[in-house]
Amino acid sequence: MSELIRSFGYALSGVRKCMLEGINFRIHIFCSVLVFIAGLYFNISYAEWLIVLICTGFVLCMEMINTAIEQLCNVVHKEIHPGIKITKDIAAGAVLLSAVIAAICAAIIFIPKIFLLINL
Numbered sequence: 594m595s596e597l598i599r600s601f602g603y604a605l606s607g608v609r610k611c612m613l614e615g616i617n618f619r620i621h622i623f624c625s626v627l628v629f630i631a632g633l634y635f636n637i638s639y640a641e642w643l644i645v646l647i648c649t650g651f652v653l654c655m656e657m658i659n660t661a662i663e664q665l666c667n668v669v670h671k672e673i674h675p676g677i678k679i680t681k682d683i684a685a686g687a688v689l690l691s692a693v694i695a696a697i698c699a700a701i702i703f704i705p706k707i708f709l710l711i712n713l
Contacts, residue, residue, distance in 0.1 A: 611657050618656050621692070625649045628699055635706040644702065648695035655691040659684040 611618040632645055662684040666677045 607657065607661075611660055615656070615660055617688070618653070618660065621652055621656050625653070631699075631703055635703065635710075637702060637706075641702050644698050648691075648698050652688070652691045652695050655688045659688045 612622070628645055628649065632642060637645070663681055666681055670677050
């Protein structure tokens with residue numbers, strides 16, 4: 594049981610490190626908070642909440658994985674290396690792709706609600 598508790602501690606330490614040191618992670622958190630506020634304001638449906646939560650969680654997880662890959666690459670090879678650069682670029686691209694897909698989902702959910710609000 595103490596091993597399980599320790600593993601949760603390690604995981605929380607990783608989240609904390611991303612929160613404190615990762616500017617991109619904090620940007621994603623900020624955007625997530627804005628989307629959650631918009632969801633509350635527009636009273637989105639349960640299905641829409643599921644989409645928002647899945648997209649938000651996926652982007653945050655991708656950012657953490659990207660950060661872990663970058664940290665590992667920096668330990669393995671401190672100098673500029675073409676292979677390391679490609680690895681970092683691919684990981685960053687995965688974050689970008691997940692964020693774009695999340696933004697498209699948010700647009701599909703919120704743009705009609707914003708237009709309804711404007712037309713009232």
